[in-house]
Amino acid sequence: MTTTAVNSSNRFDTSTTQIGISAVVLAVCLFVLFFVISTSMIQEMFGFARQIEARVPTFFARMIFFVAALAAAFFLITGTSYYKRNKVAMAPWLFLALGLGFFLLYVIVPIFQSISYSFTRWDGLYDINGVWTGEWVGLHNYKVLLDDPNFYTSLKNNLLWLILFMLAVPIGLFLALFLNQTVTGIRVYKSLFFFPFVISQVVVGLIFTWAYNPEFGLLSEVWSWFFCEMKENIVGNMTRVCSVDPPSILGDENMATYGIIAAGLWPQIAYCMILYLTGLNNVSSDQIEAGQLDGAKGWKMLWHVVLPQLKPATFIAVVVTVIGALRSFDMIATMTQGGPFGSTNVLAYYMYDQAVGEGVGRYGYGSAIATVLFLIMLVYISYFLWRMYMDEKEAR
Amino acid sequence: MFPKPIANYSGGRQFAYKLAVPLVLFLWLLPLLAIFMTSIRPASDIAIGNVFGIPSSFQLLQNYGEVFAKTDALRYLLNTLLIALPTMLISVALACLTGYALAIYKFKWALPLFFLFVAGNFVPFQILMLPVVDISVRMEIINTVPGLVMFHAAFQTGFCTLFMRNFIKALPFELIESARLEGVGEFRIFWHLVLPLVKPAIAALCVLIFTFIWNDFFWATVLIQEDSSLPITVGVRTLNGEFVQQWHLVSAASLLAAVPPVLMFFIMQKHFIAGLTLGATKG
Structure with missing residues (x-):
């Protein structure tokens, strides 16, 4: 009886040596991190010609001491009797600390920083003493935004993206229905259909830029089957003569955005298809048979029996398609850079263009655009979180 | 399983399906195939308008080698x-x-x-x-x-x-x-x-x-x-x-x-x- 009491009190005692050593290590690491390491110090130590070359080694040196400090802090905390007595309550915070801190630093805090930038006029620079050079202008940026025709073009294009991108969901569904068979080699076919999604959007953009090229692209070739013929010109060379010239899709203000969206649909359809193929795998055959007994066939079966069971897949497909539509940047940057005459701008690209493109450097204005885009996205994020919350409540 | 397994249909429809899948796949991946064909033909082909026909010579290694070299x-x-x-x-x-x-x-x-x-x-x-x-x-x-x-x-x-x-x-x-x-x-x-x-x-x-x-x-x-x-x-x-x-x-x-x-x-x-x-x- 007494021995167990002694043992258990020992188990919860503060381990003095552990805490002592970790505290010393922690202090040393923090001191080195904040007062010793600098690019100029590393530059001198390793003899780099320019300070810029010392940046990466400096970063690694800092990381070593940072990780050491973390380890010391960990042992410091786990050595205290408070931790030992409240293990189950404290442990999750230790597991979370690193990932959460990292995520807060790079993702959560910047959201609020961006929103605060949007009330300022700033070109992204600090003066020699490291003092911020911007000025507070209140709602000025938002007022300018309301009079900016480019902003409305971007907003309109964002809407177009959102609406037309949704086509990826039904087309993906039909492609999945088409491929949901068990013939030889179907697995290989399925993965080949999925191909476009794996490729970088930059590459997809380049492929379609080339396909749309009115002189020697894929589209002009198809066009020439209908409208063109090869004729011998005066010099004796064969040239192509067309009754109607092939359209320059990316060079035309009215068509360019549609051209880019069509290119963007290619990988997105593949993504939706794979979501539905997985969903179809899990459709219960009992219900299909029950449906058959009730005389449901084809469309009716699809609509009343299969689609309700595909609801989770549809939900994910819609979510990723909305996010994809609002994030469209890579394609526009590779295919048109917002042109011709700003007609293919979307908020994402316009923001980039205003803030860092072509030396404009309007950080405040760019942040205002980003904030608008964020608010649009927030509608969907809230809906998504609400759905997840409902699922969680159900699961309990 | 939905749609109805193709094996339950007549031979003709099965054959049509087996033909349709590669055809649709070909159309689906056409942009990719076309750009691959472009990447293995000599520059002179594109200049004279031979973009989709048989390349006048296959330059797979030359073209990709040139990308690395240049x-x-x-x-x-x-x-x-x-x-x-x-x-x-x-x-x-x-x-x-x-x-x-x-x-x-x-x-x-x-x-x-x-x-x-x-x-x-x-x-x-x-x-x-x-x-x-x-x-x-x-x-x-x-x-x-x-x-x-x-x-x-x-x-x-x-x-x-x-x-x-x-x-x-x-x-x-x-x-x-x-x-x-x-x-x-x-x-x-x-x-x-x-x-x-x-x-x-x-x-x-x-x-x-x-x-x-x-x-x-x-x-x-x-x-x-x-x-x-x-x-x-x-x-x-x-x-x-x-x-x-x-x-x-x-x-x-x-x-x-x-x-x-x-x-x-x-x-x-x-x-x-x-x-x-x-x-x-x-x-």
Whole structure:
């Protein structure tokens, strides 16, 4: 009886040596991190010609001491009797600390920083003493935004993206229905259909830029089957003569955005298809048979029996398609850079263009655009979180 | 199974289906095939308008060799690898920890924090752009590969946490409870009991994150201007400007950038799809 009491009190005692050593290590690491390491110090130590070359080694040196400090802090905390007595309550915070801190630093805090930038006029620079050079202008940026025709073009294009991108969901569904068979080699076919999604959007953009090229692209070739013929010109060379010239899709203000969206649909359809193929795998055959007994066939079966069971897949497909539509940047940057005459701008690209493109450097204005885009996205994020919350409540 | 298995239909319809699938596939991948054909033909073919016919000579090795010889493609590829691999390791490792904490411990912050990770994962990049540039400048890692890795790793931790937490939540909780009753420490439970069980999730996440980061373009353009640190996606875009009208080289370079993720997908297909379709079947 007494021995167990002694043992258990020992188990919860503060381990003095552990805490002592970790505290010393922690202090040393923090001191080195904040007062010793600098690019100029590393530059001198390793003899780099320019300070810029010392940046990466400096970063690694800092990381070593940072990780050491973390380890010391960990042992410091786990050595205290408070931790030992409240293990189950404290442990999750230790597991979370690193990932959460990292995520807060790079993702959560910047959201609020961006929103605060949007009330300022700033070109992204600090003066020699490291003092911020911007000025507070209140709602000025938002007022300018309301009079900016480019902003409305971007907003309109964002809407177009959102609406037309949704086509990826039904087309993906039909492609999945088409491929949901068990013939030889179907697995290989399925993965080949999925191909476009794996490729970088930059590459997809380049492929379609080339396909749309009115002189020697894929589209002009198809066009020439209908409208063109090869004729011998005066010099004796064969040239192509067309009754109607092939359209320059990316060079035309009215068509360019549609051209880019069509290119963007290619990988997105593949993504939706794979979501539905997985969903179809899990459709219960009992219900299909029950449906058959009730005389449901084809469309009716699809609509009343299969689609309700595909609801989770549809939900994910819609979510990723909305996010994809609002994030469209890579394609526009590779295919048109917002042109011709700003007609293919979307908020994402316009923001980039205003803030860092072509030396404009309007950080405040760019942040205002980003904030608008964020608010649009927030509608969907809230809906998504609400759905997840409902699922969680159900699961309990 | 829906639609009705094709085997139940007449021979004629089965034959038609077996013919239709490769045909649709051909049309679906036509842009890719066409650009591949362009990448192996000589420049003179394109000049005289022979873009889709049989190439006058096959220059697979010459064209791809020229891309490596004339440009920094090799360094761009190496940079991408140096960005993608550490990002993958850091974010998946961190997510194992955070996902475990959020799935196993029943404290009142578990759900709000989980939602914080999920929400952060979906925000538009542009709202993060300027502050992230600012942080990178202050940490003196802008324009460097580690600078890009730091951001990617932090951002991808959000997605990985979403994935890991749901995966661990689906494990039988009794296992952990009985280990606790036997007096096994919290970190030992994580290391010896849970980690071996989440190996499939780790594999799926690794493949996905590698592909996402390999294909990243936006953050590379924002955080890196120096040519020596550029990844392949930005490199290819730059080449597009340099090789004006040299479409055989542009297409070769583009396809080169696409090879590693495609290979990754084919080798790890099962994990890749399991990762992407997470949640598409539940309920």
